[in-house]
Amino acid sequence: MAVSAKDVKALRDVTGAGMMDAKKALTAADGDMEAARQMLREQGLAKADARSGRDNDQGAIAVAGDGRAAAVVQLKCETDFSAKNAGFTSLVQTLADSVLSGGPGAVDTHAAGIEDLKLVLKENIEVGVVEHIQADDGNVLDSYLHRQDGRGVNAVVVEGSGVGAEALHQVALHVAFAKPQFLSASEIPAAEIERERAALLEITKAEGKPEPAWDKIVDGRMRGWYAERVLLEQGLHGEKTAVKDSIGGGSIVRFVQVLIGD
Incomplete structure (x- = not known):
């Protein structure tokens, strides 16, 4: 017909x-x-x-939260062109909203929507990182989402105890751009610390530093190494005041960071 x-x-x-x-x-x-x-x-x-086997290191991230709980969802695709599509960014926000109310398993209820998007955009699209963060009693959450060309590409959620709202938000902003790997030095595997210390000792020896000064020099270099990786040891926004000294006697309980293309 x-x-x-x-x-x-x-x-x-x-x-x-x-x-x-x-x-x-x-x-x-x-x-x-x-x-x-x-x-x-x-x-x-x-x-x-x-x-399904094609690389999909592009995509978008969405955050949803209510101060006591937060959700972060990463939706992956092949190109930044598709990641900026209105249907794509709308779906990832819908996924985050669902995870906030229903937990990580809520993404499964949107399988048909993801399949429809695959048909429209003709790319390898799949859900990536899914995080659901529930603050402990008395704690609060703050989040930050950095956008690029209309899509979220860098999401942070920070949980604080006894930390003011503005101070906690500044920590979230700091995490977004400093990208620490650990909250505190105690989280770094001991073997990794030992390897770095041994490597720095060999460098110090090769530089011809006097032996009595080796330990002191290595200690100083280790502090710099920690500051590159550990949130609490970093200078807030690159300044002299460490994150741990910027939160008014409170504490940072944990942080989550999700990135596109990382």
Whole structure:
């Protein structure tokens, strides 16, 4: 049967299919829009499976929170062009909102929406990191989402105890750009510390430093090494005041950071 250009356009709008594919599907389905859509969906998902092994280090991140709980979701794709798509950014925010209210497993309820996006954008799209953070009693959360070209690319959630709202927010901003690996030095594996200390000792020896000064020199260099990795030892926003001294006697309980392309 003949199909109208209007119907072809309508089918293309909801499926992202090419003009000829949409026309063929409508013809095969005798003009039944839903049957044609399902036909294209099945064909598209088969192609999507073939794309599943392709690199997808682009994407977008969304954050949802209410002060006591927070959710961070990363949705991955192949290109930044697709990551900036309105449907893509809308879906990742929907995922974060669902995780906030329903926990990490809530992303599974949006499997059909993710599959539909694969069909429209024709890329390897999948959920990446999913975090659900619940503050302990008496603690508070702060979050920061850095956006680039309309999509979230760098998300941080920080939990504090006895820390003022503005001070906690400044810590969240600091984490976003300093990208610490650990909260405190005690979290670093002992073997990693020993390897670094041994390497710095060899460097100090090779520089011809006097032996009585070796330990002191290595200690100083280790402080610099800690400051590169440990949040509490870093200078807030690169200044002299350490993060641990900027929170008014309170404490940072934990932090979470999720990045695109990292």
